[in-house]
Amino acid sequence: MRRNTVRNEGARGRIGLLLVACVAIFGVISGRLVLLASAPAVAGAFYAGSPQDDVQAARPDIIDRNGEVLATDLATASLYAEPRNIVDVDEAVELLTRELPELDPVKLRRDLSTDRGFIWLQREVSGLKREAIHNLGIPGIGFLTETKRFYPGGSTVGHIVGHVNIDNAGIAGLEKTIDGGGLSALQSAGLARKGRDLSPVEVTIDLRVQHAVRDELSRAIERYRALAAIGIILDAKTLEVVAMTSLPDYDPNEPAQALEDIRMNRAMAGVYEMGSVFKTFTLAMGLDTGAITPASQLDARGKLQIGRHAIGDFHGKNRVLTAAEVFQYSSNIGSARIALKVGAQRVEEYYRAFGFLDRLDTELPEAAKPLTPSRWPQITLATTSFGHGISVTPMHVAAAAAAVVNGGIYANPTFYPRSEAEMMRIGRRVLSPQTSKQMRDLFYLNGNEGSGRSALVPGYNVGGKTGTAEKVVGGRYAENKRFNSYLAAFPMDDPQYIVLVVIDEPKPEEGKHYATAGWNAAPTVANIISRVGPMLHVEPRFPNDDAIERAITVAYQE
Amino acid sequence: MKRPVRFAALVLAVSVATVSAGSVFMMKKDAERDAFAIRELNRKIAAERQRISELRAEWGALDNPRRLQALVDRHAGVLRLAPIEGRQIAQVREVVAAMRQKRKEGEK
Numbered sequence: 271m272r273r274n275t276v277r278n279e280g281a282r283g284r285i286g287l288l289l290v291a292c293v294a295i296f297g298v299i300s301g302r303l304v305l306l307a308s309a310p311a312v313a314g315a316f317y318a319g320s321p322q323d324d325v326q327a328a329r330p331d332i333i334d335r336n337g338e339v340l341a342t343d344l345a346t347a348s349l350y351a352e353p354r355n356i357v358d359v360d361e362a363v364e365l366l367t368r369e370l371p372e373l374d375p376v377k378l379r380r381d382l383s384t385d386r387g388f389i390w391l392q393r394e395v396s397g398l399k400r401e402a403i404h405n406l407g408i409p410g411i412g413f414l415t416e417t418k419r420f421y422p423g424g425s426t427v428g429h430i431v432g433h434v435n436i437d438n439a440g441i442a443g444l445e446k447t448i449d450g451g452g453l454s455a456l457q458s459a460g461l462a463r464k465g466r467d468l469s470p471v472e473v474t475i476d477l478r479v480q481h482a483v484r485d486e487l488s489r490a491i492e493r494y495r496a497l498a499a500i501g502i503i504l505d506a507k508t509l510e511v512v513a514m515t516s517l518p519d520y521d522p523n524e525p526a527q528a529l530e531d532i533r534m535n536r537a538m539a540g541v542y543e544m545g546s547v548f549k550t551f552t553l554a555m556g557l558d559t560g561a562i563t564p565a566s567q568l569d570a571r572g573k574l575q576i577g578r579h580a581i582g583d584f585h586g587k588n589r590v591l592t593a594a595e596v597f598q599y600s601s602n603i604g605s606a607r608i609a610l611k612v613g614a615q616r617v618e619e620y621y622r623a624f625g626f627l628d629r630l631d632t633e634l635p636e637a638a639k640p641l642t643p644s645r646w647p648q649i650t651l652a653t654t655s656f657g658h659g660i661s662v663t664p665m666h667v668a669a670a671a672a673a674v675v676n677g678g679i680y681a682n683p684t685f686y687p688r689s690e691a692e693m694m695r696i697g698r699r700v701l702s703p704q705t706s707k708q709m710r711d712l713f714y715l716n717g718n719e720g721s722g723r724s725a726l727v728p729g730y731n732v733g734g735k736t737g738t739a740e741k742v743v744g745g746r747y748a749e750n751k752r753f754n755s756y757l758a759a760f761p762m763d764d765p766q767y768i769v770l771v772v773i774d775e776p777k778p779e780e781g782k783h784y785a786t787a788g789w790n791a792a793p794t795v796a797n798i799i800s801r802v803g804p805m806l807h808v809e810p811r812f813p814n815d816d817a818i819e820r821a822i823t824v825a826y827q828e
Numbered sequence: 829m830k831r832p833v834r835f836a837a838l839v840l841a842v843s844v845a846t847v848s849a850g851s852v853f854m855m856k857k858d859a860e861r862d863a864f865a866i867r868e869l870n871r872k873i874a875a876e877r878q879r880i881s882e883l884r885a886e887w888g889a890l891d892n893p894r895r896l897q898a899l900v901d902r903h904a905g906v907l908r909l910a911p912i913e914g915r916q917i918a919q920v921r922e923v924v925a926a927m928r929q930k931r932k933e934g935e936k
Binding site (some may be wrong): 338339340343344351420422423426438477478481484485726728730801803810820822823 | 832847868878881882884885887888889890892893894897911912914915917918919922925926929930
């Protein structure tokens with residue numbers, strides 16, 4: 271009995287131990303089960319993909335500021351072969367070349383005779399041929415869906431969105447920038463695939479405005495038989511690029527066109543001596559430093575002699591002009607005198623502040639470095655004051671002009687949305703608000719009474735500065751080859767948008783004798799503003815009694 | 829006294845085991861069916877997305893201002909459309925002021 275008890279107690283202890291062990295093990299198992307059950311179901315997604323996904327390197331859509339698609343992915347079928355699994359090479363070659371005559375039979379036979387596991391035969395096969403080849407039923411031949419980039423807007427936004435190569439990697443424009451922003455790393459890590467949502471990239475371009483600018487420029491090229499034309503619209507407050515066109519342009523669906531030199535993006539990748547529009551900045555720095563006031567007297571008689579160079583005026587007034595008149599009559603002598611008064615050091619500082627001495631740092635990779643003087647002797651100072659001897663891109667000029675009229679704040683122009691608050695944070699002050707106000711008045715004056723009259727649009731209060739630069743041909747300035755521009759802002763009392771139009775080598779319009787900027791660039795700006803003003807929700811304003819008359823018409827037309 | 833208890837325990841254990849085995853089997857079947865349904869749905873979603881992006885691309889091409897302008901120009905005779913001008917846009921208060929003035933003139 272005693273021994274029995276002892277044995278019983280020993281057994282009980284062992285059984286207890288066993289029980290505890292069992293409970294512990296089952297406890298761990300059920301605990302793990304609960305954990306698994308409560309974990310979110312993302313794990314499954316990793317296994318949901320098929321090999322099909324692996325060949326589809328996805329790119330985000332690019333959309334404009336209103337959500338219109340500028341670039342998107344389309345699925346296309348590509349033909350592949352698994353030579354290892356092909357039974358009858360001769361038959362396969364014969365059948366395939368019958369359906370796809372563009373395949374080289376010799377090369378095809380050689381490729382299919384190897385023992386490789388996978389080769390591409392033809393990329394982007396059309397739907398009809400795809401069906402036909404499918405029906406041939408050749409073993410070891412099949413299709414994979416690949417994505418191809420498609421640009422619904424075609425050449426309208428070509429210079430902005432850029433294009434991709436056959437492997438869907440961005441090689442120009444915003445496409446390249448998107449890749450640089452980590453997309454290619456995502457793709458190589460296998461994370462960016464079709465079907466996973468890549469949020470679309472929104473740009474500041476307005477497709478309708480972009481089209482209107484492009485359309486008006488192509489008409490201008492035709493009307494003035496010009497070589498090329500550039501149009502830029504910037505938001506004056508935030509320096510967002512609303513439209514940027516350079517004609518001739520290229521269709522990103524046909525990327526080979528981009529290689530032709532004539533189709534380069536002149537708005538940002540070309541540098542030019544911009545001519546008289548530069549007087550805007552000379553006047554601005556003169557007013558800002560206090561070297562002049564709008565009423566200052568400047569002698570514009572005869573010619574200005576600097577060393578062995580003489581500077582003359584195109585429409586010489588041959589009298590003493592006020593600074594405002596220098597702007598209005600576009601006097602080279604007057605602006606040279608202002609630059610000399612400001613002095614070399616400060617002029618260079620202002621040019622740097624306006625961004626003229628550096629490459630523009632925007633989201634577009636294609637940006638040219640300006641050609642700027644390395645030293646600033648008096649003659650350079652004088653010629654740069656009216657836009658000769660310094661070459662910048664048209665975008666430089668538009669961005670600096672935005673700073674001139676918006677109260678004096680400059681930041682690099684951008685293609686990605688930017689709020690006014692952000693602009694306040696990153697912008698830098700280049701001019702005082704008073705100078706900016708004075709410059710707006712000068713723009714208004716020149717737009718209404720000076721060379722910009724032909725750019726007036728009823729209700730939109732356009733102001734601006736013309737520029738007619740003579741192009742350098744064989745080391746000399748040619749008199750009949752011009753580079754015309756009109757730099758405008760509207761509405762002048764509180765500028766919302768900057769419009770810059772440049773026309774390269776315009777000829778006089780049929781039946782007219784002049785080919786200066788007031789005759790071609792300015793009317794083109796007028797056409798553009800009257801078309802895009804309503805689209806951009808700029809409220810047109812008219813003198814009071816006129817408004818009532820107009821309202822009656824509007825009200826009773828319905 | 830001991831026997832029935834032990835028997836009952838055995839029956840209980842066996843039935844619990846059977847029921848749990850049965851339910852695990854059912855769950856497995858359910859899970860398989862669900863997994864299949866999920867795959868099927870995922871495939872449909874992918875196809876649907878593909879279709880949506882194709883349609884968006886097509887809409888983008890159809891809605892392209894350049895195409896619309898060409899169409900409007902071609903059918904100008906029927907449509908008689910012209911670009912909107914600044915003078916066609918007025919504020920509500922301007923319209924109200926105009927109406928008031930009109931009425932005043934009518935009273936005179």
